[in-house]
Amino acid sequence: MSPPRILLCGDVLGRLNQLYKRVVSVNKSAGPFDALLCVGQFFPDSTEQLDEFMDYVEGRSVIPLSTYFIGDYGVGAAKVLLASSRDSGNQGFKMDGLKICANLHWLKGSGKFTLQGLSLAYLSGRRSSDGLQFGTYTQDDVDVLRAIAEEPGVIDLFLTNEWPTGVTNRAATPDIPPGVSDPFGSDSTVSELVVEIKPRYHIAGTKGVFYAREPYSNVDAVHVTRFLGLGSVGNKEKQKFIHAISPIPSSTMSAAEISMKPPNTTLSPYTLTERKAEASDSAKRSSNSVSESQYWRYDVSQKRxxxxxxxxxxxxxxxxxxxxxxxxxxxxxxxxxxxxxxxxxxxxxxxxxxxxxxxxxxxxxxxxxxNEVDSQSGKRRSGNAGTNRSKECWFCLSSPNIESHLIVSVGERFYCALAKGHLVPDHILIVPVEHFPNTLSLGPEFETEINRLQNCLQKYFKSQGKEVVFFEWVSKRSTHANLQAVPIPTSRAHVVQNIFDMAAEKLGFKFVASKSADAPPGEGRKSLRTQFDSNRSFFYAELPECVTLSHVIEETEIFPAQFGREVLAGLLNMADKADWRNCTHSKEEETKMAEEFKIRFENFDPNK
Incomplete structure (x- = not known):
């Protein structure tokens, strides 16, 4: 299938005759297009345009292309939108637009939906403390988008009315249009959101100028973002107000395709803005700009x-x-x-x-x-909550959601499985059979079995000419523990500690390191358990040559859940695989890989 074809438009200001005349012309010459997305003020800014606008809303004029708008403010907005909100067809939870009339949809508040295969997120309205019913966004709307940013997958399009503050930072093109630096029409909250959401395209209006920024790389993501600011319909300055794009949906792209960076790609404009706000910490780090050649790609400014x-x-x-x-x-x-x-x-x-x-x-x-099962006593508090938990957990063997085709070895207290979206082909998870939040707080009998599994995996990887790194991120909010085992080439083993230390420095902390070359197996984990506090979050890594690194995570600290994987992706020069969601395979492929691993591991498997 050919990629969807989308028209983008800036502030309409109620000038629907002029807008749709242009849309019909573009559709004939370069179409057909699938949809029109409007940002900035959609409603008139004076009563003079209201009759023209209402002709379309009330059906006397025809809207020729499916249109979605977020600029829910201006003359007549309250009347039209209130009537739409009360319509029975618009009741319930609708993120894909409330129907105003045929071919016209209002994207209310904030949300995400799929349009022609594209993942589209939006923030409707402008920032305001007036508490107006229409035309302004609320903190709830912002919170929804921040939660959406945590979901798997890539957002293709992000629509906002106002521009993100600082978007021209680090721009390579010197001829930035007049008016762009004016604070009017810019919003720092939009900047914060775009850093978290990391869309492939960010489209905004309000400033009345057209600006297509060079693509910029995102911190902690492999794809680039392109920003487009659009002029208003019928503006006297002849600023471009309509623009066509035809992006391939990210859901259909390969990891290599989505990670491609054009030659004119710049660093993120927003990391610079955030560093300036960090005072003394920023002064230290200003020389450590994020570089594509560096192993580590996290932005320090977001740390604490x-x-x-x-x-x-x-x-x-x-x-x-x-x-x-x-x-x-x-x-x-x-x-x-x-x-x-x-x-x-x-x-x-x-x-x-x-x-x-x-x-x-x-x-x-x-x-x-x-209700829930008491995590300390193991006694059920009431009802069948324990059963519900095991049904919802991906790692519980009794769960219908478990991907059993990935399991390669099952013991009495632990099982091993290929990691979904693995970093390298033999990337293994060691998982407790029971629902425990971490592996460090378990009893001696558990520790004996986990030591045996680790030793057998080490021997297996040695036979493959590799070393292995074990790591576990223990969050206070963890549900089902998994200790990850990632093989690395023996030639890289001598630098792995340096890479972890570099990553820690970028985030502003230092690992506690210990080495026990002459100690019996399991001594490193024994030391870790003395440091571990179940009321604190904790990260540790067991490296080749009996080196153990650990870090107690402070209450005020944001610690990336994919830290260990990100570090090793850098070590292995696999930046495009830092996010497991970029490495997914079909169930048939996963089943085949698991079976092949079991054959190779058979002589080392302690559970065979």
Missing amino acids: QKYGTADGNKLCFKFTSSGSCPRGEKCNFHHDMDAREQSQRGVCFDFLNKGKCERGPDCSFKHSLQ
Whole structure:
């Protein structure tokens, strides 16, 4: 299938006659196009244009192309949008647009949906503290997008009305249009969101100028982002207000395709903005610009932000859904761990936040508080919560969600499985059979078995001419533990500690390192258990030559969940594989790889 063809438009300002005359002309000469996306003010800025606008809304004029808009402000907006909100066809949870009339859809609030195969996210309205019903976005809208940023997959298009602050930083082209540096029409919240969402295209209006920035690389992602600012319909300065794109949906692209960088790609403009705001820390790091040739690609500026419990009765969507909120103590919403745990068990956020859910039977989440098994005593508190947990967990052997075709060895207390989206072909997970949050707090009988598995894997990888790195990220919010084993070439073993140390330095901490070359097997883990506190998050790595690195993660610290994998991806020069979602295979391919590993591992498998 050919890629979808999309038209983009800046502020319409109610000039629908002029807009659709241009759309019809472009469609005839270069079409057909699949949709029109409008950013910036969609409604008129004076009553003079209102009759023309209402001709389309009320059906007297025809809208020739399916149109989606986010600029829900201007003359007549409240009347039109209120009527649309009350329409029975627009009730319920609709992220893909509320129908205003034939071929015209209002993207309300914020959300994500699929349009012609493209993953599209949006933030409707502008920043304002006035609390208006239409035309402004709320903190809830921002929280929804921050949670969406945590979801797997790449966002193809991100629509905002206002420009991100700092988008021209590090731009290679000197001739930036006049008015771009004017703070009017720029929003720092949009900058924060685009850093988290990392879309392939970011489209904005409001400033009234056309600006196509060079693509820029994203921190902690392999693909680039292209920013497009668009002029307003009928502007006197002749700024371009309509633009055509035809992007291939990221969901159909290979890892190599999505990681391609054009020659004019620059560094992210937003990392520079954030560093400037960091004062003394920034001064130290300004010389350590992120480079494509470096092993490590994390942005230090995002490292430490406090979490906290703020005033107010409403829950923070970001914290409840992901366990963290980058606004920390500045957040206007409640950071509630009990609500977070209920959310992990599948309870609806609206039910937790408001006590009810307007989606009713259309909602796929639970509308009752779920009980749980006590993690210390192992006794069930009430109901069948333990059973529910094992059904929802990907790693529990009793779960219907477990991908059993990846399992390569099963013991009494642990099993081994190929990692889904593996970094290298023999990337293995060591997983407890029971539902435990980490491997360090388990009893001696567990430790004996895990030591045996590690020793056998080391011998297997040695027979392949490789060394192995074991690592585990233990979060306070971890559900089912998995200790990862990644083989590396013997020729790279002598530098792996340096690479981990470089990564730690980039994030602003130092590993605690220990070496026990003459110690019996398992001595390194024994030392780790003395440092481990179940009330704190913890990362450790066991390296070749009996070196162990560990780091207790502070409450105020943001620690990347993919830290270990990112480091080893850099070590192996596999930046495009740093995210497991870029490395997925079909079930048939995974099954074949698992069977082939079992054959190679057979003589080393302690569970055969």
